């Protein structure tokens with residue numbers, strides 16, 4: 377029987393916090409879903425435990441679309457990162473169960489494979505040019521065939537948007553907000569003019585050192601005005617970026633009209649969006665080339681598939697958000713989608729720590745720059761409950777950015 381018997385929220389912190397939902401059916405089939413919302417983890421854990429799990433018991437695990445609509449429309453209050461992460465976890469766990477019942481890897485339920493593997497990009501960063509180049513070399517040695525490049529700005533105290541500054545194959549970059557025992561967020565200083573002057577010279581040095589072929593990406597973390605973004609896009613045109621990410625604050629999609637009119641540098645956006653409706657203007661006006669949502673923050677496989685199909689009508693491709701704060705469960709779900717979707721573009725891939733890999737055992741593989749979800753049935757991820765218990769939750773925050781005058785800036 378595929379009737380849902382129980383569901384449980386598992387909070388664990390093997391190097392950083394993860395919130396996982398495990399659903400069990402009456403016949404003992406289990407499914408896993410990722411509900412990790414970096415820096416606000418327990419809000420989703422409580423939303424699931426107190427408001428969602430009581431609704432799941434007794435439902436047929438096979439009716440994924442109906443459960444999705446029941447949780448979304450039934451709540452009356454729509455969208456938002458907490459709600460959509462909770463629905464995402466239920467949705468992923470149900471797809472995991474359905475694929476296990478069918479005895480198929482999940483991508484087979486999405487139409488089978490459209491490619492041999494998903495092109496992945498790694499993260500390189502450095503406080504100066506030398507450190508950045510070393511970091512790129514480490515990514516190349518780890519097998520990456522596309523690389524996101526973030527660099528320190530002279531006078532700034534850290535590389536914005538990353539926590540550790542010199543990632544290597546053994547100690548990969550961690551997105552900011554990795555578990556920390558501190559009680560308050562770190563504060564970073566931001567200077568837009570210094571950034572706009574410096575980034576093109578850094579990307580130029582990378583092109584000079586590593587050649588024209590290597591796909592390069594860059595993330596501006598929502599910190600620019602449309603005019604500044606247009607200036608940056610223009611100044612980067614000679615270096616042929618794969619994409620320029622999150623140039624302007626996310627709330628106003630129409631800000632990208634001006635950017636689009638002034639630069640041909642490809643644009644990507646959306647890691648903090650959580651609904652296909654958030655993309656309506658962005659996609660129908662073709663203001664972006666890539667949609668960046670994560671399965672974990674955008675209502676799960678059901679909703680991300682909807683977004684990808686909507687985007688495909690307008691020739692927009694996917695580039696799903698895959699930092700280490702998306703758990704191996706969420707990342708596995710991405711890989712099944714990446715393999716199946718025709719309009720796949722690229723997959724972000726930050727390698728999880730060894731401690732994380734001990735808690736979440738996965739079937740996915742990374743070969744020749746491509747990610748593949750593997751052939752295990754379901755999503756292909758198992759959680760070691762005993763190992764999970766060894767890592768208690770610790771509060772951690774993303775940093776905040778302030779300008780030199782002390783005012784808060786976008787992060």
Ligand code: EZ4
Pocket residue numbers: 414537551552553595647697699700701724774
């Ligand atoms: O800062 O996942 O493109 N990737 C990113 C990430 C985000 C973190 C926030 O939780 O911008 O590193």
Ligand code: CO
Pocket residue numbers: 595597621622647
């Ligand atoms: Co980003």
